[in-house]
Amino acid sequence: xxxxxxxxxxxxxxxxxxxxxxxxxxxxxxxxxxxxxxxxxxxxxxxxxxxxxxxxxxxxxxxxxxxxxxxxxxxxxxxxxxxxxxxxxxxxxxxxxxxxxxxxxxxxxxxxxxxxxxxxxxxxxxxxxxxxxxxxxxxxxxxxxxxxxxxxxxxxxxxxxxxxxxxxxxxxxxxxxxxxxxxxxxxxxxxxxxxxxxxxxxxxxxxxxxxxxxxxxxxxxxxxxxxxxxxxxxxxxxxxxxxxxxxxxxxxxxxxxxxxxxxxxxxxxxxxxxxxxxxxxxxxxxxxxxxxxxxxxxxxxxxxxxxxxxxxxxxxxxxxxxxxxxxxxxxxxxxxxxxxxxxxxxxxxxxxxxxxxxxxxxxxxxxxxxxxxxxxxxxxxxxxxxxxxxxxxxxxxxxxxxxxxxxxxxxxxxxxxxxxxxxxxxxxxxxxxxxxxxxxxxxxxxxxxxxxxxxxxxxxxxxxxxxxxxxxxxxxxxxxxxxxxxxxxxxxxxxxxxxxxxxxxxxxxxxxxxxxxxxxxxxx
Amino acid sequence: xxxxxxxxxxxxxxxxxxxxxxxxxxxxxxxxxxxxxxxxxxxxxxxxxxxxxxxxxxxxxxxxxxxxxxxxxxxxxxxxxxxxxxxxxxxxxxxxxxxxxxxxxxxxxxxxxxxxxxxxxxxxxxxxxxxxxxxxxxxxxxxxxxxxxxxxxxxxxxxxxxxxxxxxxxxxxxxxxxxxxxxxxxxxxxxxxxxxxxxxxxxxxxxxxxx
Numbered sequence: 172x173x174x175x176x177x178x179x180x181x182x183x184x185x186x187x188x189x190x191x192x193x194x195x196x197x198x199x200x201x202x203x204x205x206x207x208x209x210x211x212x213x214x215x216x217x218x219x220x221x222x223x224x225x226x227x228x229x230x231x232x233x234x235x236x237x238x239x240x241x242x243x244x245x246x247x248x249x250x251x252x253x254x255x256x257x258x259x260x261x262x263x264x265x266x267x268x269x270x271x272x273x274x275x276x277x278x279x280x281x282x283x284x285x286x287x288x289x290x291x292x293x294x295x296x297x298x299x300x301x302x303x304x305x306x307x308x309x310x311x312x313x314x315x316x317x318x319x320x321x322x323x324x325x326x327x328x329x330x331x332x333x334x335x336x337x338x339x340x341x342x343x344x345x346x347x348x349x350x351x352x353x354x355x356x357x358x359x360x361x362x363x364x365x366x367x368x369x370x371x372x373x374x375x376x377x378x379x380x381x382x383x384x385x386x387x388x389x390x391x392x393x394x395x396x397x398x399x400x401x402x403x404x405x406x407x408x409x410x411x412x413x414x415x416x417x418x419x420x421x422x423x424x425x426x427x428x429x430x431x432x433x434x435x436x437x438x439x440x441x442x443x444x445x446x447x448x449x450x451x452x453x454x455x456x457x458x459x460x461x462x463x464x465x466x467x468x469x470x471x472x473x474x475x476x477x478x479x480x481x482x483x484x485x486x487x488x489x490x491x492x493x494x495x496x497x498x499x500x501x502x503x504x505x506x507x508x509x510x511x512x513x514x515x516x517x518x519x520x521x522x523x524x525x526x527x528x529x530x531x532x533x534x535x536x537x538x539x540x541x542x543x544x545x546x547x548x549x550x551x552x553x554x555x556x557x558x559x560x561x562x563x564x565x566x567x568x569x570x571x572x573x574x575x576x577x578x579x580x581x582x583x584x585x586x587x588x589x590x591x592x593x594x595x596x597x598x599x600x601x602x603x604x605x606x607x608x609x610x611x612x613x614x615x616x617x618x619x620x621x622x623x624x625x626x627x628x629x630x631x632x633x634x635x636x637x638x639x640x641x642x643x644x645x646x647x648x649x650x651x652x653x654x655x656x657x658x659x660x661x662x663x664x665x666x667x668x669x670x671x672x673x674x675x676x677x678x679x680x681x682x683x684x685x686x687x688x689x690x691x692x693x694x695x
Numbered sequence: 696x697x698x699x700x701x702x703x704x705x706x707x708x709x710x711x712x713x714x715x716x717x718x719x720x721x722x723x724x725x726x727x728x729x730x731x732x733x734x735x736x737x738x739x740x741x742x743x744x745x746x747x748x749x750x751x752x753x754x755x756x757x758x759x760x761x762x763x764x765x766x767x768x769x770x771x772x773x774x775x776x777x778x779x780x781x782x783x784x785x786x787x788x789x790x791x792x793x794x795x796x797x798x799x800x801x802x803x804x805x806x807x808x809x810x811x812x813x814x815x816x817x818x819x820x821x822x823x824x825x826x827x828x829x830x831x832x833x834x835x836x837x838x839x840x841x842x843x844x845x846x847x848x849x850x851x852x853x854x855x856x857x858x859x860x861x862x863x864x865x866x867x868x869x870x871x872x873x874x875x876x877x878x879x880x881x882x883x884x885x886x887x888x889x890x891x892x893x894x895x896x897x898x899x900x901x902x903x904x905x906x
Contacts, residue, residue: 193707257722312728322809328798329742330809336740337887337900385711393715400723408902410736410883415723428729 172452179272184561187609188648196606196646198382203608204266206378207386209364211259214387216357218252223354228346231306232404239401250394253417256298258390260419263291273611274453278461279370279483279506281450286367288446290360297356298420300349308414309421311335311405316427323432337407370506371613372484460579462525463507464514466500470521473497476628480516480582482613483508510612511583515622518629520585529585529629532578536591541574552599552661553592557581557615559605561647567654568603572661581605581642582615586622586631593639599664601657603645616644639664733813735880737783737821741890741897742807745797746867748829749774759849768852772860776802777829779868784822785814794828806868816882820875823888823897827870872897 183201190199200207225245227234238245267287270276276284299317302310318331334341368374377383402415416424427435455461468491477500478486485506488498500522502513507524514523520530541551554573556565557580569575576592578584581604592600602623604616620642621627631640641660645653751772759767776797783791791812798804814821874888874897887900 189710192703193710194704253722254718257718261718328804329807332809333740333742333807336738336809336889337885338740338889389711389715393719397716397719399719406902408885408887408900410728410730410885412883413725413727416726418721418724425726425729 176272176274176453179268183269183272184647187646188561191606191646191648196609196644196649198379198385199606199609199646200378200382200386201265201269202606203378203382204262204269206375207383208259208262208266209376210378210383210386211255211262212357212360214255214390215252215259218248218255219354219357221248222252223350226304226350228343228350231304231346235305235307236401236404239398246398247391247394250398251390253399254390254393255387256294256301257417257419258386259294260298263287263294267291271449271453274455275611277450277454278457279485279508281454282370283367284450285447286363288443290363290367291446292443293356293360293363295420297353297360298417300353300356302417302420304346304349304353305401306341306346306405307402308405308411309402309416311407312414312416312424313421316424319432320427320436323436335407370483372482373614375608457504457509461509463504463509464502464511464522464524466502467521467528468492468499470517470519471497471499472519472521473499474518474628476516476518477513477522480512480614480618482510482512486513486522508612509579510615511579512612512615512618515582515585515618516627516629517585520587523583524579527579527583529587532583532585532588533591536576536588536595539574539576539592539595541596551597552601552657552664553597554657555581555584555589555592555600555602556645557604557610559611560603560645564603564645564647564650564653567650568657571654571657573601573657580610580612580615581619582610582612582617584619586629589623589640590632590635593635598667599639599641599660601641601643601660603643603653603656606644606646609646616642636667638667730813730883733815734882735814735816735819736885737785737812737814737823737888738885739781739783739808739810739812739823739888741888742805743868743890743892744805744863744866745776745779745802746827746870747774747863748777767849768856769849770853770856775829777827779806779825780828781808781810782822782824782826783810783812784824786820787822790814795825814880816880816884818877818879820877821886821888821899822873822875824874825868825872825897827868866892869895874899 187199187201190201194200196202221244222238225234225238235249238249240246270280270284270287299313303314303317304310315332315335318335321327322330322332334345364376368376378386400415403411423435423439426438430438457463464485466486473488473491473495475488475498478488483506485503485508486500487503489501491497491499500513502522509524511524511527514520514528514532517523517529520528520533523529523531539553541553551572551574553576554568555576555578556568558577559580565575565577574597576588581602584602589600589602602619604610604619607616610616618627622629623631623640623642624637631637641656643653643656643660645656749772751770754762754769754771759769778794778796781791781793781795782789791810793810795806795808796802797806868890872890876899878886878899878901880886880901884901889898889900890896891898
């Protein structure tokens with residue numbers, strides 16, 4: 172499984188790099204697949220409402236034909252409905268691959284993964300009912316193959332296929348049930364989305380406006396210029412030589428036609444079970460880089476910042492065991508993804524994953540070797556990089572003369588570590604984070620920006636010259652941008668001359684408060 | 696904006712257009728439906744009640760007296776539902792043969808048949824035959840109970856049972872059904888063979904009715 176993950180990661184990185192070159196990291200659609208899928212769901216609901224007004228269960232194909240013949244609205248709205256659903260499948264597939272490749276499928280994220288698999292199935296079922304509703308040759312083929320699959324199950328005594336045999340006209344009730352499912356399932360997708368993002372403190376549901384507008388406009392232009400054709404009406408007495416298939420929804424059709432039904436069923440069930448069981452195969456031991464955060468109650472001042480910053484609702488404030496009048500933070504390990512963002516949010520450095528708390532970071536900075544093999548600056552500019560950055564970027568920064576300090580996530584970085592670098596002789600510190608929408612900790616760059624420049628708790632102290640500090644984005648495919656950012660910053664720092672911060676002129680670390688009857692609370 | 700950057704953006708627009716066209720193509724790309732055995736089709740689709748094969752016995756007065764009053768019936772019948780042999784021949788060669796029986800665990804539900812059989816297109820003589828396998832000639836006494844006076848409770852029940860038996864017999868498939876027809880099957884066309892409950896015979900239908 173690790174090898175598959177690695178392969179997926181490398182492929183994704185290459186695709187990400189290409190998309191970043193094309194559209195820039197701000198509007199890289201591959202970073203926004205989940206939100207694009209939601210935006211497309213909204214498009215589907217809006218266009219579907221329009222189509223619903225004109226659809227007739229008593230004459231399904233004829234009513235769609237009338238829509239398709241209307242050059243002003245009907246034709247392109249129907250096409251937009253169709254192409255948006257296809258684009259949604261593409262977006263969801265990329266989203267799934269992305270989560271898999273970035274190891275975001277197990278542990279606390281398992282609920283999102285499993286609910287996502289169910290939602291994807293719902294999207295498919297909703298799509299199939301939509302095609303059957305039209306009752307063209309493709310819709311009829313889907314219905315017949317679906318009925319054949321159903322008939323293989325020992326559920327109904329009467330073969331469902333007889334409905335489509337031509338013995339008698341297909342009852343309107345059949346199309347009504349289809350219509351009902353086609354409306355009800357997307358509504359349940361909406362409800363399922365709530366479960367899908369329920370573990371997130373601040374889910375982002377829509378893409379940036381320019382990207383959303385671009386995607387929808389693109390589909391709209393496609394619908395107007397190349398509208399979706401309407402295949403002929405299904406005739407039960409004629410088997411067409413070929414049908415125009417929507418491969419995004421019916422990629423399985425040739426297999427089911429070719430394979431024995433039992434094998435087709437076994438394949439479908441196995442695929443679904445395998446997809447749902449991915450969290451079991453990809454899970455890691457909750458230790459080392461995956462260990463959940465812990466709270467040192469002696470340091471916790473009860474400021475309530477870490478629960479606010481945690482993107483996963485993994486931290487709550489609870490009454491203390493000792494006689495101090497404040498609350499104390501408590502981490503639920505079952506919800507913690509070990510992103511380390513809490514460590515960056517805690518001024519007294521009392522919370523974080525083992526080895527990555529603010530105190531641990533200061534220790535690492537104090538032992539940092541400023542020597543650079545390639546270029547020696549008298550006062551170097553230190554580059555702090557997120558561990559998820561591509562190795563090519565890190566090597567290029569090293570070659571450009573930057574001593575590298577790596578953190579698990581830019582949000583994990585404690586601002587005191589930045590200050591410590593400057594005290595220890597760095598001329599400047601530039602932090603390279605992932606693109607904000609590509610952050611595995613979800614909100615690392617966002618909170619670091621707030622802490623460095625907008626006085627969010629655990630803020631970079633006012634005594635630190637902001638001209639010597641910079642937050643930049645390093646995205647795969649934008650190596651030139653990363654290097655340009657570094658060089659521009661290094662030049663601007665060089666022009667500033669020597670800084671006036673002295674080593675250890677003020678304490679950066681709080682001393683632990685004595686605890687009466689201290690007892691580390693275990694999460695129950 | 697540098698020329699290189701602009702070139703990338705132009706490439707991005709081209710990629711988006713290519714992606715959109717690929718999306719459309721993937722949305723409507725035709726697929727040739729495989730025709731496994733023959734390019735036309737005979738489709739058998741019907742629902743009909745099988746005949747009931749019964750063995751009846753006339754109870755004696757002593758046996759009747761032993762039964763609870765509400766269960767007393769002079770003629771007691773036990774039986775099963777008949778099985779049928781389905782054969783399909785095209786141009787005098789048999790292409791399908793199967794035993795069919797009623798649905799449900801006790802096979803007491805209607806026969807619900809759906810078969811699709813591929814046949815070569817062209818002028819074809821299609822013969823579909825359904826013949827009962829089990830004999831209904833009972834070993835026991837199957838005659839109706841005419842001895843019991845109709846104005847007694849026993850007589851009333853006997854009459855009701857007889858009516859029910861007749862109704863079931865009327866609804867059941869005949870012992871033998873045959874559709875023998877010469878038709879011209881175009882490629883991709885389907886001959887639907889169904890059972891007409893009113894006329895109690897097999898009928899063939901295509902896009903236009905088979906004569």
